[in-house]
Amino acid sequence: MSLKTQTLKKIPPGIWVLGFVSMLMDISSELIHSLLPVFMVTSLGISVFVVGLIEGAAEATALIVKVFSGALSDYFGKRKPLAVLGYGLGALSKPLFALATTANLVVGARLMDRVGKGIRGAPRDALVADITPVELRGAAFGLRQSLDTVGAFIGPLLAMALMLLWANDFRAVFWFATLPAFLCVVLLIFGVHEPQQPAGIARTNPISRANLARLGRSYWWVVALGGVFTLARFSEAFLVLRAQQGGLALAWTPLVLVAMNIIYAACAYPFGKMSDSVRHGTLLAWGLVLLICADALLALSNSGCLFWAGVVLWGLHMAMTQGLLATMVADTAPENLRGTAYGLFNLVCGVAMLVASGLAGWLWDQWGAPLTFLAGICFCLVALVLLWWGPVSGAAKPAAASDAGAP
Numbered sequence: 574m575s576l577k578t579q580t581l582k583k584i585p586p587g588i589w590v591l592g593f594v595s596m597l598m599d600i601s602s603e604l605i606h607s608l609l610p611v612f613m614v615t616s617l618g619i620s621v622f623v624v625g626l627i628e629g630a631a632e633a634t635a636l637i638v639k640v641f642s643g644a645l646s647d648y649f650g651k652r653k654p655l656a657v658l659g660y661g662l663g664a665l666s667k668p669l670f671a672l673a674t675t676a677n678l679v680v681g682a683r684l685m686d687r688v689g690k691g692i693r694g695a696p697r698d699a700l701v702a703d704i705t706p707v708e709l710r711g712a713a714f715g716l717r718q719s720l721d722t723v724g725a726f727i728g729p730l731l732a733m734a735l736m737l738l739w740a741n742d743f744r745a746v747f748w749f750a751t752l753p754a755f756l757c758v759v760l761l762i763f764g765v766h767e768p769q770q771p772a773g774i775a776r777t778n779p780i781s782r783a784n785l786a787r788l789g790r791s792y793w794w795v796v797a798l799g800g801v802f803t804l805a806r807f808s809e810a811f812l813v814l815r816a817q818q819g820g821l822a823l824a825w826t827p828l829v830l831v832a833m834n835i836i837y838a839a840c841a842y843p844f845g846k847m848s849d850s851v852r853h854g855t856l857l858a859w860g861l862v863l864l865i866c867a868d869a870l871l872a873l874s875n876s877g878c879l880f881w882a883g884v885v886l887w888g889l890h891m892a893m894t895q896g897l898l899a900t901m902v903a904d905t906a907p908e909n910l911r912g913t914a915y916g917l918f919n920l921v922c923g924v925a926m927l928v929a930s931g932l933a934g935w936l937w938d939q940w941g942a943p944l945t946f947l948a949g950i951c952f953c954l955v956a957l958v959l960l961w962w963g964p965v966s967g968a969a970k971p972a973a974a975s976d977a978g979a980p
Contacts, residue, residue: 580712580846587704588713590764591697592720597757598663599721602686603728604750605670607827608736609679612743619676627680631687636923638691643699643916647779647909652700653767659693660761662686664754671747695915702903702911704768708849710903714896715845719838726834729827779913788914792905796921798857798959799898803925805864805952806891807933807945809833812871812884815942819875829884836888845896853901857960860894865953872946 613619613627642659646652662685669682698714705713735746809830816829848856863886870883899915906914929952936945 580709581716583706583709584713584716585704587765588701588717589720590760591701592717594660594757594761594765595697595717595721596724596727597753597760598660599724600728600731601667601750601752601754601757602663603725604732604735604753605667605747607729607732607830608743608746609670613676613679616743617673617676617679619679627676627683631683634684635687635691635694636920636927638688639695639919639923640913640916642692643695643912643914643919644779646696646699646912650909651767652696652703652912653761653765655696656693656700656765657758657761659689659691659696660758662689662692664689664751664758667747667751667754671744671751694919695912698899698902698915699911700765700767701899703908707904711848711897711900712842712846714899714903715842715848718845718896718899719841719892722834722838722841726831726838729831733827779910784910784913787907788910788917789905792902792914794959795898795901795905796918798956799902799918800921800925801952801956801959802857802861802894802898803922804929805861805949805956807929807949808926809887810930811933811937811942811945812887814937815871815875816880818942819877819880821876832881833884833888833891836885837891840889840892841896844893845900848897848900853897854960856893856897858957860890860897861953861957861960863890863893865950868946868949868953872943872950875942 619627642655646655666682666685666689669678669685673679673682701713701717702710731749732746735749736742739745812833813826813829817826821829844856867883867886867890870879870886874880874883898918902914902918903911932948933945936948
């Protein structure tokens with residue numbers, strides 16, 4: 574039996590279930606989100622400007638909610654109920670898209686969906702860390718991320734197939750998307766068992782000044798690194814726009830994200846497993862190098878082999894770094910503050926993503942697409958400098974172990 578197979582067998586069943594829960598919700602969400610902008614503009618007559626406002630408000634809502642849901646999971650010592658609530662709201666939002674006849678209902682559905690995402694994200698990641706032995710933590714995060722990303726490319730593929738099958742009937746596709754969403758909630762309720770918390774631990778405000786100080790320098794460095802890393806990695810929507818600029822037909826532009834996510838899904842687990850035995854700083858540095866190469870290729874070309882090589886390298890860097898950053902948060906935060914730690918980390922990275930995407934769009938409009946990707950290279954170089962001078966560069970180091978029982 575290979576070492577890879579042995580590691581997969583050691584990963585707790587709950588991680589597999591959480592992975593399939595994420596995959597099902599991603600299939601449902603991508604079925605809708607890959608078609609929603611076109612649906613709003615063509616079927617509901619909403620302007621592109623209003624579409625942008627809706628998306629911005631939805632993402633901002635998710636960012637704010639993430640911090641409070643993580644802190645609440647620490648305060649109550651329970652992760653699963655909040656995860657169920659978050660996935661449940663996501664599932665309940667899906668029928669509203671199929672029923673929508675006005676912008677108001679779309680806004681309501683979109684906000685409900687993003688509130689659900691904000692509620693479930695930090696408690697779910699903390700739950701992964703709680704139920705996984707520290708020596709398997711990287712592999713566990715990689716596996717969950719891999720399964721999640723499978724949904725990210727199955728969803729758009731299904732959307733294209735169903736639109737062809739049902740003669741561009743948006744509402745029929747949206748109704749179909751409700752099935753995996755509700756299935757994922759059922760799977761979470763009955764398939765994941767949360768570990769018991771030690772009795773007698775006093776409840777304190779997780780976001781008090783004293784508790785935030787306990788997060789420590791190493792954790793805040795990981796947060797800063799994640800923020801700069803995200804500035805270098807703007808929205809994948811710009812990959813789609815680059816392909817469209819190169820002449821790829823509109824009907825086929827989702828294939829850019831499909832290709833990127835196939836690479837991401839295939840490689841996230843192997844790189845996650847590698848992070849359990851290889852220096853974290855080394856893997857992050859290589860991930861930045863891959864992103865620099867991807868940006869360079871995408872700056873040079875919007876079609877052909879160079880463009881698609883850039884898309885592949887983008888997927889590889891995502892696989893190498895995203896689960897690893899989540900592992901580093903778990904390693905540097907006290908056990909009873911993990912939910913808060915993930916909420917703050919997600920907030921900083923989410924704000925950085927909004928800034929990065931806004932800056933990328935401005936550079937694109939003012940000076941053209943190549944400068945957008947060259948700016949990404951510059952942020953990568955800043956992240957490499959921060960990585961070089963940072964306090965955490967080794968493999969998994971459970972810095973929070975000594976704090977696990979602290980109030």
